[in-house]
Amino acid sequence: MATLKEKDECGDLRWGIRENPPSDYLFEVESFSLFSESGYGDIESGEFVAGGHKCEDEDYDEYMCLYLSLEDQGKEVHAIFRFFLFDQIRGNYLTLEGDVKRYDSVKYQWGVIFISLQEFKDPINGYLVNDTCVLGAEVYVVRRPVLQQRLSISNMVNVIYNYTWKLTHFSELVDDECFSDAFDIGSYKWRLYLKPNGDADNRGCNLSLYVEMMDPPDNSSDEHVKAEFKITLKDQINMKHYIKRGTNWFGPSTLHSWGWGSFIPLKNLHDRAKGFIVEDCCKFEAQITLLCKTHLKPLDS
Template sequence: MANLIFENPEDISRSTSDSPTMHFTVKIKSFSLLAKNSMERYETGEFESGGYKWKLVIYPSGNKDKNVTEHISLYLAIEAADLRSPGWEVHAIFRFFLHDQIRDNYLTIEDTKKEERRFRGIKLEWGYDKVIPLKTFKDASNGYLVDDMCVFGAEVFVSKQRSMDKGECLELIKESITNKFVFRIENYSKLTADFYDSNSFNVGIYKWKIWLGPNGEGIGLGSYNSLILALANKSSLSAGTKIFAEFTMRILDQVNGRHPSAKLSRWFSASSYEHGWDRFISIGSSNLTNMGLLVKDTFVVEAEVTILAVVNTTS
């Protein structure tokens, strides 16, 4: 048997055992064909331990995603469907085994400190990037690869399981979602209601509306008009969902193309679903006409909405 020399950057403990208790084994015949057939990752079938379903994940030439070469990478993965809710997590201690077919014993690979690992929605796999160098593994005198066949095994002990009471996930949108919508109001001088709302329009999966208050509200009541952006489908939002949006409102100058505008960035939710301006522009009809904003008694508002981030609860 050749001298076994391992890199040990991951606090891996290696020992030899004659007959360990294994919950699962996988025998691989014609191991060399994995690389020849470009099978960089092999995921086994499921096995059960501690009331949960697990899989072994083997990278026969190293996990390229972690820049590993000339080693075997080996991981334990929990079946995602077994996590009973987004906030559920399972704590487990595990060991891997590699059969020495010459001496009929097993190389045992485990965490040096025997620490439990936490499996959850954002971390379904735990294991080791460099379980064994390929040179050591393929050395026939070590007994791990005989006649191009090898056997890996795993032992898993679930130590505890729990659900986080509450959490949230903030997702910042890399490619921001933007849409424009035009709200055309005819017979503006005859408007009598406090507010008029546009048809709904989509920005991403969310529906929005423009609210126009021709006589203003709050501190702008009677002297300014009001413009508000509102979530149209607030009742369909999950509890805890929040949308961070940047939005620009413009009253379109139908004569000169000089559009009065204003911009805000606000969080929208089921309980805070409307944001905008009580005092957007003076409402005197002569003023609006002179500015080109009221033509043939038609008033036109444009909203440009960009979604920058979304928060959802995780339990």
């Protein structure tokens, strides 16, 4: 395995051995010794395209230092590079992969100190055969996210509403659902609804009661609201009221109603001693508090 000189500019580096050639660019250098003997300096490859961007690589003396340069220097590109050196004896490639780097008009070139020339020229390693070597490069361009959004949250202070729902002729309620009048809390319309004989598995066993946001935010605003509920079934005789509490988020991606399928057992509701139904009248009090809301907006807004 090649040894890496201590200083490089690409952070964590990962060595590997691979049989397949590079998918982006292969670069053969003939008469390698003449370049150093003639003082040629940096060896630059031709341009190649990776991820829609033009690049080139190069090396120089004492150590083989491979660099990847972005030719389209007016652009900003984030990319991961992998360099290749062909072992002409064993038929595989020594590879070195770096971390994600940003290429732009200020910093358009990144590179590594790949291998010492002594190790590179050692015939046992097979990197330089008949004074010819084969280098390569792969570049994975990290795409910018297509969708960029910002999520924010804000408290809603003192947004509290108390609503009393009085149902007369309760014994005559035979509809599957019974709705209260609408009421406003903040900038939203709400209502209560119940199923006197219960819904689904609760039918015939429990009264079901729900809180509904009638005009939830649409998908264009992507706003969500968190609400806290206190629902009280009034004991009109003993003042031992029956209370249930809960919290829920409302928004375009959530259910628009929330509550209890088994709010109270029907046998308790109709127990005259408990005082929940008096003169065929039942009373509910709802205290609804809006706690906070979230907004999901484009990042550039």
